[in-house]
Amino acid sequence: MTSSALLSLCARRSIRLHYLRMVAFEQSKRTLHDQSETQSADSNPAYDFVRRHVGPNARQTKEMLQILGVKSVDELIDKTVPSAIKFRGTMKIPEALSEHGALKEIEDIAMQNEVWRSYIGLGYNNCIIPTVIQRNLFENPGWYTQYTPYQAELSQGRLESLLNYQTAISDITGLPVANASLLDEGTAAGEAIAMCFRHNKRPRMFISDQLHPHVIDVVRTRATGFRAEIEVLPIDKMDFSKKDVAGVIFQYPDTTGNIMDPSGLIARAKEHGTIVICGSDLMALCLLKPPGEMNVDICYGNSQRFGVPLGFGGPHAAFFACAEQFKRDMPGRLIGETIDSHGAKAYRLALQTREQHIRQEKATSNICTAQALLANMVAMYCLYHGRQGLRNIATKIHVLTCDLAESLKAGGNCLKNELFFDTLKIHPKMSIAEITQRATEKRINLRYYNNGNVGISLDETMNESDVADLKWIFKVENKSSNEAKKNPRDFGKLTRQSRFLNADIFNNHQSETKLMRYMKYLENKDLSLVHSMIPLGSCTMKLNAAAELTPCSWAHFNKIHPFAPATQWKGYAKLINDLDHFLCEITGYDKISFQPNSGAQGEYAGLRVIRAYHEHRGEPQRRVCLIPISAHGTNFASATMAGMKIEKIQLDKSGAVDMKHLKQLAEKHKDTLACGILTYPSTSGVFEETVKELCEVIHHNGGQIYLDGANMNAQVGLCRPGDYGSDVSHLNLHKTFCIPHGGGGPGMGPIGVKKHLAQFIPNHTLLDVDSEFNPKNSYGPVSSAPFGSASILPISWMYIRMMGAAGLRRATENAILNANYIAKRLESSYKVLFRGRNGFAAHEFIIDVGRFKELANVEAVDIAKRLQDYGFHAPTVSWPVSGSLMIEPTESEDKDELDRFCDALIEIRKEISQIENGVYDKKNNPLKNAPHSQHILLHEKWPLPYSLQKAVFPISFVSPNTKFWPSCGRVNDIYGDKNLKCRLD
DSSP states (O other), rough: OOOHHHHHHHHHHHHHHHHHHHHHHHHHHHHHHHHHHHHHHHHHHGGGGGHSSSSSHHHHHHHHHHHHHOOOOHHHHHHHEEEEEEOOOOOOOOOOHHHHHHHHHHHHTTTBOOOOOOOOBBBBBOOOOOHHHHHIITTTTHHHHHOOSSSSSGOOOHHHHHHHHHHHHHHHHSSSSSSSHHHHHHHHHHHHHHHHHHHHSSSEEEEEEESOOHHHHHHHHHHHEEEEEHHHEEEGGEEEESSSEEEEEEEEEEETTTTOOOHHHHHEEEEEEEEEEEEEEHHHHBOOOGGGGOSSSSSEETTTTTOOOGGGOSSSEEEEEEEEEGGOOSSSEEEEEEEEEOOOEEEEEOSSSTTHHHHGGGGGGOOOOOOHHHHHHHHHHHHHHHHHHHHHHHHHHHHHHHHHHHHHHHHTEEEESSSSSSSEEEEEEEOOOHHHHHHHHHHHEEOOOOTEEEEEOTTTTTHHHHHHHHHHTTOOOOOOOOOOOOOOOGGGGGGGOOOOSSSSSGSOOOSSSHHHHHOOOOOOOSSOOTTSSOTTTTTOOOOOOHHHHHGGHHHHTTTOOOOOOOGGGGGHHHHHHHHHHHHHHHHHSEEOOOOOOOOHHHHHHHHHHHHHHHHTOTTTOOOOOEEEEEOHHHHHHHHHHOOEEEEEEBBBTTTSSSSHHHHHHHHHTTTEEEEEEEESSOOOOOOTOOOOHHHHHHHEEEEEEEEGGGGGGGGTTTTTHHHHOOEEEEEETTTTTTOTTTTTTTOOEEEEOOOOGGGGGGOTSOTTTTOOOTTTTTTOOOSSSSSSGGGGHHHHHHHHHHHHOOOOOHHHHHHHHHHHHHHHHTTTTTTEOOOTTSSOOOOOOEEEEEEEHHHHHHHHHHHHHHHHHTTOOEEEEEEEEETEEEEEOTSSSSSHHHHHHHHHHHHHHHHHHHHHHHOOOOSSSSSOOOOGGGGGGGGOOOSSSSOHHHOOOTTTTTTTTTOOSSSSBBBOHHHHHHHHOOOOE
């Protein structure tokens, strides 16, 4: 080949190579461009959500590991989590998205839901949420990140608001005592019948067949747990003469909208010692004679239509009120008035506060939470409107209903309601097919009965044009009835004569300025995550990111009726199926039920699954439940409610389950063993090495394993309960998966189950019988709505999508790192009670402070109150070990915040030493007088034997610029219980 030919060939090759490089470059550019459309933000560290969720940065992590004496996070985890249970696979969860990317994706999901006008009723009505409440309370982290008000001095704002709520419920129902809310209407009815059975020990219960169908089903589920006989009857068929009926429930107005005079029923029941329970509607009671004035003992219902969105079924605050004689049996939380250490008025949780942890299987309820955030919205709605405003709304609804009724009747339709407030039951002259077709054209949902009748329930959002659309659907003349407007249907002797919402608070806040300032005034009294970390053990107060909560305010999530046709909630179906997949990948289970709307409700639901499984296998005698004595108190209460017999397992010296005692109990009860309940990591804050052996022992003896999921925050990405032996557990979405506590609720406690239990999870009557969400062999529903508090599920979806599999694992690792770092820093000042085999704790740990009682007259509660002066909420006090503090920092707090908390506890230990050494008096010292509120500054002469600086600025990081002031002195619990006052005058 000539040199010129060679040069020519080289040139051609060079050109071709250049061409191929250009093609590759252009392809890569196109690929990068395509990726940039969806992933540019997500691959950019500036948009990395994981590093914004996890507190410690790389430098801080390295410093903390050095303090712990380990070289890496991997080494720490290897020394903490037993090798035998480690998850060595990969969670099949999509790669993490940025906040922007996740919000775009969930917006696409939300838009798959169709927002129709829903006049289905059944206890759920659309309403107008005052914007001032939505913006300043519902969407405000100063309200939604508060913890349950166990430390009353840091909770006076929400306690005052909840007392307003209790007062409003008490006033409207006409009963003297109301609690601070329950989970939903069905749960409230279930709690009511449980009160009846506890009170008079009779075996039977009568329920009107005119209750909402889902409420009847939840009550049946509850009653089956403690083997009570439930009879659903027409009211006129109820015979109380045998004096064996514990209670009777009727609904007023009933599920069809009909209003009957219940006086005869009440008299018959009372004559024979039967407790009378009334399900009702707060808006109707603004115009109707209240149950309390008719000698009803208990009144319950859903307060959702008082300013809380439909939200596909929740979260909503159920109300519950009762007569004076039943107040000490009332389930849930009760806010009471008391005095503080200065003699000033203060508020606190009264009577049965956390009674499950004391009474365990003898507890009167397993309720451990409320719907506090939603109850506060209801309270503010009452303030916003006042008595006259509520009456005006109720009157408007009733007038529109009367107008519609007159037109329907004039058009030849048969009205089934003799007397009604807002709901009509119609036997139409048209075919159901034609009505459905015309309603579809108007995008309107009605209630369709099986017998061809149609229900219409009107609400606050309606106006005359909406009524005109309803008339068009039924082909009746759109002629407004002036007679109906001038003289709406008279309720006769059932017309309300009594006034309500008489307290000044309900009549002084109708301007937005005053209500806004009042909400801010209350918010400023309460410590929340906007101020500092909340280090409660077993209650993971991690970051609730703004992006996670944003979708909860979207109409396509919060304006969907829970019983709308499935074609209208395809977005929710997608969201629920996504979460089912994510959570199964995280836990190793095969199916998730999202119906339970609290952790304790999840416990109950899971234990009922186990019972149903045994009964299906022909072994109904399996009712024995083994529970470690250190378990959460609700475990015992839930097992009792599920109809199980409890046997307690002792602990060994290390705080772990005593395996010898476990084996003895399992062998002894092998023919009747239903399950063993396990908390993992243990409530002692340790990854017990024997967990797999424990599960094997229970399984070998015919039982199932129920795992309490409260401590899942230490397991995500590291180990999976479904892999190491658990059959079912609940997952606290309001802890591990970022749904906020909302000042004491809402929550979500879905259960995960292995494949052999999947057919027994909760179902729901009002879901299509062939729905993928309706298992065939279920024991029934546990909540009013098919998916519990569905509208807060987007929070957990967003968290998982923005973290991805690697981020979720990193969060768990940092939770363990943070806990062990604090334990290491505190170990020279306090005794850390329990650690794992290699000297490390899980995501929480317990310090012993019991010995200070003898040395310095200092108790755990004194340290808890003194921490308030340092700007911190207390850890969990005296549980699971008396005279201890359980500390859990979560992964969201950085090293600076952890150090401040450690410095505070170390300084408090020095103060205890000063008491021991006689520097301070044992009864008059900074701990016994804590917290030091601003009231202390009102004295002309400083009254304490230590300085103002020591009292209120005890450490350098607490300054006049940063000080969080407890809004009252130490509350007096004894005075409050002796002088029980649970409503405003």
